[in-house]
Amino acid sequence: MNPLAVKLNEKLKSKAPVIFGLLSQKGKESYFPKSGILSQSMQAKGTAINATIGIALENDQSPVHIRSLAKLINLDPKKVFPYAGCSGIPEMRKKWKSMQVEKNPALEGKSTSLPVVTAALSHGLSITSLLFLDPGDTVIIADKYWGNYNMLVKERYDVNFDMYPFYDGDGMNLQGLEDRLLNGPVGKKVVAMNFPNNPTGYTPTKLEMEKITSIVKASAELGNHILLICDDAYFGLVYEDDVDTQSVFAHVAGIHENVLAIKIDGATKEDYVWGFRVGFITYAGKDLDKNVYTMLEEKTAGGIRNSVSSAPHISQSLLLETYNHPDYVKDKQAKYKLLRSRYNEVKAVLAKNGERYSEYFKPLPYNSGYFMCVALADGLDGDAIRKVLIEKYNTGTIFISGVIRLAYSAVALDNIEQLFENLYQACKEQK
Numbered sequence: 001m002n003p004l005a006v007k008l009n010e011k012l013k014s015k016a017p018v019i020f021g022l023l024s025q026k027g028k029e030s031y032f033p034k035s036g037i038l039s040q041s042m043q044a045k046g047t048a049i050n051a052t053i054g055i056a057l058e059n060d061q062s063p064v065h066i067r068s069l070a071k072l073i074n075l076d077p078k079k080v081f082p083y084a085g086c087s088g089i090p091e092m093r094k095k096w097k098s099m100q101v102e103k104n105p106a107l108e109g110k111s112t113s114l115p116v117v118t119a120a121l122s123h124g125l126s127i128t129s130l131l132f133l134d135p136g137d138t139v140i141i142a143d144k145y146w147g148n149y150n151m152l153v154k155e156r157y158d159v160n161f162d163m164y165p166f167y168d169g170d171g172m173n174l175q176g177l178e179d180r181l182l183n184g185p186v187g188k189k190v191v192a193m194n195f196p197n198n199p200t201g202y203t204p205t206k207l208e209m210e211k212i213t214s215i216v217k218a219s220a221e222l223g224n225h226i227l228l229i230c231d232d233a234y235f236g237l238v239y240e241d242d243v244d245t246q247s248v249f250a251h252v253a254g255i256h257e258n259v260l261a262i263k264i265d266g267a268t269k270e271d272y273v274w275g276f277r278v279g280f281i282t283y284a285g286k287d288l289d290k291n292v293y294t295m296l297e298e299k300t301a302g303g304i305r306n307s308v309s310s311a312p313h314i315s316q317s318l319l320l321e322t323y324n325h326p327d328y329v330k331d332k333q334a335k336y337k338l339l340r341s342r343y344n345e346v347k348a349v350l351a352k353n354g355e356r357y358s359e360y361f362k363p364l365p366y367n368s369g370y371f372m373c374v375a376l377a378d379g380l381d382g383d384a385i386r387k388v389l390i391e392k393y394n395t396g397t398i399f400i401s402g403v404i405r406l407a408y409s410a411v412a413l414d415n416i417e418q419l420f421e422n423l424y425q426a427c428k429e430q431k
């Protein structure tokens, strides 16, 4: 193990033994290089003749760049072309943290780390898995999850998923979570949650959120050491009044010494910049010393350094300018309204035709996000229906985990009824 990792671990172990114990072997080995190129460059920052930097500079010390490319971008080349740094642009990290608190008032007064910038949420999930999951570990997860978790977490890190049914009737099956967190041998328990959920488009109601929080707390009180991974990819897109608008992370942050909550979020879906590749990893524990957060941030930055090295600078700069723009909130609200209007249309179409459709399919509970799912009647072959929809009805859907997922986020309002009618016809033909 690198001596820097050994030193970091000694400090972390003495200040926060529970957090240290949650780390995987790779997490223990992770460190941010304090000698070597990065730190030597840092030390030389501001020198008159600086021959450390791994980029090219013009004679006036501005970054070398292709003029025709720079003309396409309305930003200072310094904010575009150089590396952004492994943890991300410092102002961006601070801004995102303050935005997290604005969007999650439950975080007010609670301690969290500074968010570390990742190359979007997939990368955040990968780094989190690297730092906290050893081969053979088990992740407790509801059975409706983003399919890429299989490749990104389960197969990449050789872990098992202990799944419980997502739903119970019209709401969530929290008994499944409770059974796994409160029963069985006491030890390390890793839980992954994603709300608004992909594929279901479901977010816990306020009551369900309270229940989730109390289950996690009760499990911690039993002596379990809990790592709660909150994938907040679709954060903010909640369309019903009784649904909790805050992240599980905000409710669970600081709940008990035995709980480390990790928020994986970012601009991808929240700000409609899927290709920008900007996400964040943020930590929250109870009464953690600021140094503990710094150590976790260093280990995370180490994971970034040894994977993509740093997230894109241009994307961070563009987003930072946008977040500070006076029209940002208004513009974002307009897009929320667009998606909510489609959600309302889905509800209206199902209210009108749901009885007829129910011969072949029924909606699963949904209240948020980009998607909703329908469960097919017994005997229907979802994949065959999906193919008929493409071939005969010019309509694309996803068949996953035994249900059909409809991304109404991508369907024009006027086409939503037709989408369901096409599905109905395709089912009818297949029967």
Ligand SMILES: Cc1ncc(COP(=O)(O)O)c(C=O)c1O
Pocket: 119, 120, 121, 122, 123, 146, 194, 197, 198, 231, 233, 266, 268, 269, 274, 279
């Ligand atoms: C639940 C969930 N988490 C994470 C991601 C990955 O997002 P990103 O594009 O930021 O890597 C997705 C993308 O579809 C998702 O649905």
